[in-house]
Amino acid sequence: MKWLYGAVLAAILTGTVQAQSVVATGDLGLVVERASGSLLLVDQSDRASLARIEGLGDLSHASLVYSPDERFAYVFGRDGGLSKVDLVEKRVAKRVIQSGNAIGGAISDDGSLVAVSNYEPGGVRIFDAQTLEMVADIPTGSKTIGLVDAPGKRFVFTLWDAGETWIADLNSEEPKITRITGMGTNPYDALITGDGRLYITGLFGEDGLTALDLWQENPEPIRVLPGYGRGEAELPVYKMPHLEGWARAGQEFVLPAVGHHEVLWVDGETLAETGRTSTHGQPVFAMARPDGRQVWVNFAHPLNDTIQVIDTVTKQVVHEFKPGPAVLHMEFTPRGNEVWVSVRDAGKVMIYDTRTFEKTGEIDAESPSGIFFTARAHRTGL
């Protein structure tokens, strides 16, 4: 009898699956359209947009993370909106306004929690990924930046005003907070390496970066490249660099300098400087192609029409080109064969082959900024 029920149920289910078209999300992505508060659902393989999802509020400086099954995106908007977007049904599944002014977010390694960092009121709020109900509120009394997920259901974030990094462990009812002081003056962003071991913050208020070894019981701040710009004139910074996308190229990290037109190379083991490459302008993103062979760099206003490609073996610029006005972001396909570039003031996302540098496609988008492929779902720190 039980078996019969099973058979009937199986028959019904099979029918349902055949009745609706299956959506596989593995090669999809979302492009933030910052001015219109919408997202463009895109298909990497077809180099095309599939749908526009609207009603996401103020998306200036918006970013997003994906659920482990690559079905949902959690979008962090400037207006404090936290939206859960369903890629399969191509719609906003849920949306809450969680604060006055959000800056970014992260998803826990098990996919159960979403954390949002806020400028106003300063702090981090943590939400149930299913329901978007708040499960923890961690006030910091400071603008909070560089929020990332760390292995073991933890979040790590840093205080712009106080120069502290906090590690929040969410394995029990109440978050357990470890505070690390002395991270430096005005940390502006941070990254965590793909293995979850190193957390590195960039400093705006002084030349240098600070790293933490999260494998230590009590991580201590490690100074990286202290005073890297000493003796050089500081140049104005018209846009803060981003550290997201941990540009790890082989054994080295590539990091944008602040106030200097160069990227800095650091040994991944010893954190000692291994070189510098002069660049076209103030780097904003320095992103390694997934295989680590190339680093693609874009720049701050007014030099933001240009991309430079650096070969990581020689540390030399091997290619420079101008996709168009206001290049904001770059995202590689997961195996690195192509790169998608958002060109805000051209209203286009442009796609390039990373070996020949030829353009392979372009997609119309309203003031596009961040591009996020679903493969991020499976990488620590994204």
Next chain:
Amino acid sequence: MLKTLLTIAFCLLAITSLALAEEQEAPAALVNLVRQDCGSCHGMTLKGGLGPDIRPDALGHYDIDTLSTVVLDGIPKTAMPPWRPILSEADARKIAEYLLKGDTK
């Protein structure tokens, strides 16, 4: 002759009214700069981010001259950069007017 004079007069009028229009309205490129590029720190709606709120109510204590100077020379020890290398004084003034006038709703 009269035709020439009339043409000149008309051109002069046109130039004057253009100049007037320029004074009254921040040109689109400057508005785009404020929204997008200032917006990368102050938020696209200018209500603040890493940089403070720069909507009219928040800027009430500034006059045009002071605000233009802040745009041109930045605020030392903060993330506000000096824009003098890439903006003219006239542009900075237009931006200050635009911010104070409250078209930034």
